Amino acid sequence: MTLRAAVLVLALLLPIRCATAHDFWIEPASYRPGAGFALPVNLMVGELFTGDALPRDDSSIRLFALYPGLTAPPRAVIGTDGITPGGTVLVDGARTALLAFSGAGGVTELPPDRFTAYLRSHGLEWVEVEQKARGEESETAREHFHRHAKALLTAAAPDAVAGRVLGQTLEIVPDGDPTQDASPSFSGRILWRGEPLAGCLMIARLYSDPLNALQSRSDAAGRFSLPLAQGGVWLLQAVWMERAGWFSGQDWESHWSSLTFLKPEPR
Numbered sequence: 575m576t577l578r579a580a581v582l583v584l585a586l587l588l589p590i591r592c593a594t595a596h597d598f599w600i601e602p603a604s605y606r607p608g609a610g611f612a613l614p615v616n617l618m619v620g621e622l623f624t625g626d627a628l629p630r631d632d633s634s635i636r637l638f639a640l641y642p643g644l645t646a647p648p649r650a651v652i653g654t655d656g657i658t659p660g661g662t663v664l665v666d667g668a669r670t671a672l673l674a675f676s677g678a679g680g681v682t683e684l685p686p687d688r689f690t691a692y693l694r695s696h697g698l699e700w701v702e703v704e705q706k707a708r709g710e711e712s713e714t715a716r717e718h719f720h721r722h723a724k725a726l727l728t729a730a731a732p733d734a735v736a737g738r739v740l741g742q743t744l745e746i747v748p749d750g751d752p753t754q755d756a757s758p759s760f761s762g763r764i765l766w767r768g769e770p771l772a773g774c775l776m777i778a779r780l781y782s783d784p785l786n787a788l789q790s791r792s793d794a795a796g797r798f799s800l801p802l803a804q805g806g807v808w809l810l811q812a813v814w815m816e817r818a819g820w821f822s823g824q825d826w827e828s829h830w831s832s833l834t835f836l837k838p839e840p841r
Contacts, residue, residue, distance in 0.1 A: 593698040595623055596682075596830050597610030599674050599809055600725035603659075607727060607837035609667035615651055616830040617660035617675060617723070623784035623809050627712040637717035637740070640665065641672040642736040651675075669733035670751050672726055674676045675743050681824060688812075689715040696813040697775025697791070698832055701826070705816075708824070717815075728753040743767060744814050744829035746776075754839045758803035764831070770796025774812050775831040781807040 596619070603614040616627040632655040639648040640663045651673070653661035665671055684692065690711075693702050705711045722742040732751035739747055748762040764774045776798045778788040783804075790798040802808055810833040817825040 575707045581693075585659040591756055591841060592778055596679065596719055596721075596828075597623075597625065597680075597811060597832070598721045598818065598830055599623075599722055599811070599832040600675055600723045601627075601834065602673065603729065605728055605807060605834075607665045607667060609665075611665050611667065612662050613727075614659040615663060615664050615673060615725075623779045623781055624694050628660065629656050629658050630654060630655075630660045631677075635675070636678070637676040637742075638672055639674055641674065641735050641738060641740075642666065643671070644738060646735075647672075655661070657820075665727060669729050669731045670736050670753050671733070672724060672735045672738060672792055674740055674742070675721070675723045677721050679719050679721045679790050680832070681716065682787055684715045684717065685712070688713055689717075692719050693813050697773075697789075698813065700773075702798075715826065716824040717826045717828055718818060718822060719830060722829060723829060723832045726833070727750075727755050728838075737762075737764065739768070743832065744771075744812060744831040745808055746812060746831050747835040748833065748835075752802075752837055753835050754838065756805070756841050758801060759799060759835075760808075760810075761797065761799040764792045764798060766814055767794060769792070771788045771814065772796060774798075774814055776800065777811050779809045779811075780801060780804055781809070781838060784809075802837055803840065805837050807834060807836050809834050809836060817841075 599614045601618045607613045618625045630653045637650045651661035651663045732754040736751040745765045763769045772794045774792045776790045792798045815828045818827045
């Protein structure tokens with residue numbers, strides 16, 4: 575059995591997977607598409623960088639576009655509602671390009687033990703503290719979650735579009751262009767409603783070794799760094815929450831952010 579197959583079996587057996595499989599990322603058919611390539615783009619949901627492609631849901635999409643350069647206008651990722659892949663877009667392969675998605679997620683209810691495990695796994699212990707202060711630690715948690723994702727496409731030349739701020743509610747913004755950087759490090763910022771977010775847990779997984787996750791907390795300036803020493807496809811993800819509004823019908827509003835890209839092998 576291959577490592578990826580073993581990971582898939584483990585993910586399927588996890589008792590909380592069905593309730594908390596919120597991990598969401600963009601997975602293009604190729605992270606290094608050639609010029610003039612009509613690129614299929616999958617919207618993935620799962621755990622441990624293993625999951626399933628979601629059918630396109632036009633009613634939930636707020637943003638789904640390709641940014642072919644820092645100053646170039648975005649192009650919509652087009653597709654057919656109700657089927658996979660999530661969309662297709664034409665790429666030129668000349669410079670690094672940025673794929674981005676934001677959309678409605680859904681609602682879920684978790685019993686106390688599962689909600690606590692979920693909070694701890696994503697560095698949201700402060701939510702647990704607030705629950706206890708309000709006497710809610712024994713209650714079912716009702717959550718409305720939202721999805722934000724980016725993917726970088728490797729090309730012949732780098733482009734500053736890799737670090738473009740798009741205004742996603744929770745947004746991972748890399749320093750430089752990681753698709754062209756073979757150094758054993760990664761740094762960037764995490765933004766919440768456009769402002770630096772402190773104390774957010776960043777989790778990184780390598781596609782070929784997803785069980786060995788790397789973690790880093792953002793500092794007061796929203797900055798973080800991770801030792802991504804190996805080349806390959808990486809997934810970075812973060813989650814942040816806020817108390818739901820009075821009329822929402824839920825207890826919490828969560829936002830999930832991810833970034834996928836192909837890091838070159840160390841030289």
